[in-house]
Amino acid sequence: MSPVLVLYYSRNGSTKRLADAIAQGVSALDVPVIVRTVPSLNPSEDDDRSPVATVTLQELEQCSALALGSPTRFGNMAAPMKHFLDSTSSLWLKGALIDKPACVFTSSSSMHGGQESTLLSMMLPLIHHGMVVCGLPYSEPELHSTTTGGSPYGVSHVAHHDFANPQQLSDDEKALCMAQGKRLARFAKVLSQQAPSEK
Template sequence: MQPVLVLYYSRNGSTKRLADAIAQGVSSLDVPVIVRTVKSISDAANDAASSAVPEVSLQELEQCSALALGSPTRFGNMAAPVKHFLDSTSSQWLKGALIDKPACVFTSSSSMHGGQESTLLSMMVPLIHHGMVICGLPYSEPALHNTTMGGSPYGVTHVAHHSLSAPEQLSEDEKALCIAQGKRLAMFAKKLADNA
């Protein structure tokens, strides 16, 4: 089975923490997983959180069995490096390389109402154009009812500067939702691989 690709961009580490927890959920089902980042588009940017992992290749995107795509929220939209990467995937679209593969999206913002859900929706649109099958989080996940911080049926989220949480950590509910999202994505990837 090809690995699940957890792909993200992170400036200060919040989105990376989500990516790592989603990857933990994927690997808990004995599904192979790789964690990658997209290239920064600004030489001046301080992207220490993204520079800690390898940059994704288009071949890794093509070969993945499923995709978890993450970005910090920028004015209710995905960050420019994520959009720049997606804009470079025309050849994968022409080949239909991602058709019928499961995908999920995740984001972090610095405030409770910082545009998280619109960011998740903005990331879904190109994936739908690629023919991917979007995998959200059902309300059967208890943490989705309990969270007072990040969390959404559209995908997992993190509130980085909430008064109840240090910015350097996920809340227990946020982490539980990430692991559940990773497990759900891995489950769909595994079922599709078994039926191929």
């Protein structure tokens, strides 16, 4: 089957940590996965980020499922992610992403930094593409116990304000990332096995 695409933007590394943990969840079910980023709108910022390949429209079109992540920016996704999504009209015109499963994830510097509204904002273009958005059910015990990140809309991370010493993922955040990756992989397996006429 085609790989699951974990696509993110990260300025200080927190969203990248979520992306890597979700990718581990996908891999745990023996589903191929690729991790990609989107370019910054300010090229000088790219020098500060880890060397992860930039996504292509072809990779997005060919993926079996999508995990989409961005830090919060005033309760919304970061501009580089929005800029990339705005460039996907050609895929929308031919319905390339219809019926593919997707999930969203985010990080913020504070507990109430707009995580849920950011997750919801990232769902909207996926719904317009006809994707099947999957969150996290409350059967995941960490959703009941977390005092850091975590949401039924998608996994999240509270990074706090110390950018020089970024907060690592909490145990609850890691567990929810694994659960989200596994759930996305399960949906990708089921949907990829259906004949096109059945979808």
